[in-house]
Ligand SMILES: O=C(O)CCC(=O)C(=O)O
């Protein structure tokens with residue numbers, strides 16, 4: 001019963017009490033759809049999620065073809081699943097509203113924080129799955145969209161989010177969010193600016209995974225980075241299959 005404590009999908013919740021920030025959006029690419037969202041998280045939310053997750057971080061895992069997940073050298077960060085409290089539901093609601101009217105909370109995986117110390121990284125990968133066992137109907141199908149939000153980046157160098165296959169017009173105006181010191185051939189690297197988020201569409205209209213969404217969490221060369229993954233599945237998830245993979249610490 002560890003997973004039930006992570007869910008509380010049906011507890012009363014008053015969305016009108018959410019303190020929604022006046023976020024600002026900018027389309028970075030139309031194909032694949034990539035949107036930069038400045039001021040997506042409030043200072044209070046960033047503090048809160050770090051506080052509630054602080055004792056829950058475990059080495060991050062990567063998905064395997066057999067439906068399980070394992071430790072890997074390609075991903076050296078630590079992850080923590082967030083319990084759905086009111087603050088986190090407000091963030092979920094914001095992410096759902098952003099995507100349109102008909103996406104229900106049941107499509108969301110439990111939000112996860114990911115923490116990188118010096119030297120830690122996540123090699124190039126896609127968030128969508130190839131393996132059938134990772135995208136069963138119980139799992140809600142594939143990961144339709146991703147938000148990666150930055151929650152903390154103290155005294156950081158490195159740690160950007162790099163999309164090697166994306167092309168963005170070369171213009172000074174992008175340099176506020178995009179690391180313009182990176183060579184042009186390396187694609188687009190978003191700066192880890194706390195409060196900001198990058199949103200993208202993983203799955204094409206025809207249901208196939210979009211290879212151009214390949215991305216990496218570049219090594220943090222100094223400092224600490226905490227990010228937030230908000231993944232929306234194609235269909236509602238069976239709650240029992242949500243975020244179980246990092247529940248080992250909950251077993252009595
Ligand atoms: O750390 C980053 O910048 C990206 C992380 C990421 O892509 C993921 O956790 O799936």
Ligand SMILES: [Fe+2]
Nearest residue numbers: 125126127215
């Ligand atoms: Fe990712």
